[in-house]
Amino acid sequence: MSLFEKFLSIQQAREEILQNGINPFHLTIEKINSPTEGVINGRSTILVGTNNYLGLTFHPDCIQAGQEALAQEGTGTTGSRMANGSFSSHNDLERAIAGFYGMPHAIVFSTGYQANLGVLSALAGPGDTILMDGDSHASIYDGCRLGGAEVLRFKHNDVADLDKKLRRLGERSQRTLIIVEGIYSMLGDRAPLKEIVAIKQQYEATLVVDEAHSLGVLGKRGRGLAEEAEVEEGVDCIVGTFSKSLGSTGGFGVSVHPEFEFIRYTSRPYIFTASPCPSVVASTKVALRLVRETPQLRQQLWENAQKLYDGLEQIGYTLGAEVGPVIAAMIPSKEQALGMWQGLLEQGVYVNLMIPPATPNGESLLRCSVSAAHTPQQLETIIQSFSNVHSSFKEQSGSYQSSKM
Amino acid sequence: MTTYADILPKLLETLQPYAKKIGHLKETTDLVSELGLDSLQVMQVLLKIEDQFDISIPLNNLPNIRTVKDLGQEIEMLLKA
Numbered sequence: 001m002s003l004f005e006k007f008l009s010i011q012q013a014r015e016e017i018l019q020n021g022i023n024p025f026h027l028t029i030e031k032i033n034s035p036t037e038g039v040i041n042g043r044s045t046i047l048v049g050t051n052n053y054l055g056l057t058f059h060p061d062c063i064q065a066g067q068e069a070l071a072q073e074g075t076g077t078t079g080s081r082m083a084n085g086s087f088s089s090h091n092d093l094e095r096a097i098a099g100f101y102g103m104p105h106a107i108v109f110s111t112g113y114q115a116n117l118g119v120l121s122a123l124a125g126p127g128d129t130i131l132m133d134g135d136s137h138a139s140i141y142d143g144c145r146l147g148g149a150e151v152l153r154f155k156h157n158d159v160a161d162l163d164k165k166l167r168r169l170g171e172r173s174q175r176t177l178i179i180v181e182g183i184y185s186m187l188g189d190r191a192p193l194k195e196i197v198a199i200k201q202q203y204e205a206t207l208v209v210d211e212a213h214s215l216g217v218l219g220k221r222g223r224g225l226a227e228e229a230e231v232e233e234g235v236d237c238i239v240g241t242f243s244k245s246l247g248s249t250g251g252f253g254v255s256v257h258p259e260f261e262f263i264r265y266t267s268r269p270y271i272f273t274a275s276p277c278p279s280v281v282a283s284t285k286v287a288l289r290l291v292r293e294t295p296q297l298r299q300q301l302w303e304n305a306q307k308l309y310d311g312l313e314q315i316g317y318t319l320g321a322e323v324g325p326v327i328a329a330m331i332p333s334k335e336q337a338l339g340m341w342q343g344l345l346e347q348g349v350y351v352n353l354m355i356p357p358a359t360p361n362g363e364s365l366l367r368c369s370v371s372a373a374h375t376p377q378q379l380e381t382i383i384q385s386f387s388n389v390h391s392s393f394k395e396q397s398g399s400y401q402s403s404k405m
Numbered sequence: 406m407t408t409y410a411d412i413l414p415k416l417l418e419t420l421q422p423y424a425k426k427i428g429h430l431k432e433t434t435d436l437v438s439e440l441g442l443d444s445l446q447v448m449q450v451l452l453k454i455e456d457q458f459d460i461s462i463p464l465n466n467l468p469n470i471r472t473v474k475d476l477g478q479e480i481e482m483l484l485k486a
């Protein structure tokens with residue numbers, strides 16, 4: 001048996017999906033025209049699966065800052081910050097993030113994935129315990145594993161289960177890290193953060209919140225769920241990414257604890273990889289400023305989210321959570337989801353197809369991420385296309401007994 | 406003190422609903438390859454067992470648990486700790 005035989009099952013799964021024509025997990029955007037529009041299969045397509053919540057990828061200020069940094073600081077850093085040194089722009093960005101969160105310590109990583117790996121593995125090691133939400137992102141799973149702590153999982157958003165597991169730990173709860181997300185990326189639901197903070201304080205544990213999908217989206221200043229829930233003081237550390245609302249790439253951790261700085265010396269995902277390239281750092285810094293100075297962007301995002309949510313609900317779709325920038329339509333079966341996803345694409349609307357095992361509770365989802373940059377007309381087209389695939393599937397399939405699905 | 410012998414019958418009872426396909430559950434039954442549990446079902450079963458025995462099963466130990474017996478021994482160990 002060769003090493004390559006293990007790919008056989010993947011190949012079979014792919015062929016099954018390919019029988020329908022397009023491969024949803026290997027899609028190419030041939031040309032990208034704006035935060036919300038690209039060309040797919042030669043056809044102009046509205047993008048509704050980008051996580052580009054504020055639509056900043058084409059903002060002229062972000063582009064200009066990136067271009068200037070490219071000319072002044074070059075294309076890349078060619079090494080790690082520990083071995084090769086930081087650029088001033090890395091330190092500037094860290095100060096900007098620390099300032100944005102009102103916390104004294106910030107560390108920038110090359111991606112959000114690495115931020116989770118770096119922070120979680122450095123904070124919780126052998127002899128410590130991690131309590132993670134069962135629906136956590138893969139980067140959280142991997143980060144928990146990397147440090148060598150004992151990893152326990154509590155039921156998604158279930159505070160009673162979290163409580164039970166902390167109680168069972170006894171005194172070990174004081175050396176326990178709890179990790180949750182602000183907005184969960186699949187269904188768009190939020191952590192019950194107020195209750196989680198109360199429990200964390202009761203057991204004297206440490207709380208980390210991943211605000212990947214909530215930065216720039218929730219809170220008066222756009223800091224995320226901890227700000228919105230008014231519990232920032234009860235959170236020990238926030239991690240996040242620049243790759244969604246800020247429209248660039250990279251990740252970060254911020255904390256009030258002075259010891260946080262030492263992560264730089266112990267965190268392999270910080271040390272053994274090249275630092276973010278100057279143009280990305282420069283664009284990110286401007287995007288952060290825009291989040292701060294342009295609350296209208298956030299307002300527009302929420303208006304758009306409400307519009308799409310109402311539209312899909314009226315058609316009869318069952319949606320994954322309350323109104324928010326992640327709107328997931330739950331589809332009864334994988335096959336239907338695939339067919340509808342393809343139907344949408346043929347009408348020039350691209351959403352994310354999510355099927356088990358990547359989804360919570362084995363759901364099949366058509367996941368939309370709304371952008372502040374979606375125009376009223378685009379939103380109308382999206383809703384109309386969802387309506388079209390809904391009716392054509394209802395006609396085809398007897399299994400759609402009710403108007404809800 | 407709860408021993409493996411006490412645990413096994415309770416464990417078999419909890420797992421029985423997941424064994425409809427193969428009928429009879431044994432100590433040597435492989436939880437994944439024989440019962441055909443997917444990752445979601447594994448999580449549901451584990452949560453049930455955790456409540457049943459008032460323990461928390463670390464994710465770190467899962468790769469070593471293949472059979473009903475492995476799971477029973479893990480529970481015994483966690484109850485002792």
Ligand SMILES: Cc1ncc(COP(=O)(O)O)c(C=O)c1O
Binds near residue numbers: 137249250251
């Ligand atoms: C909750 C969560 N954390 C972390 C990440 C990783 O971010 P990045 O894309 O910057 O690696 C993502 C997105 O992929 C995410 O959804």
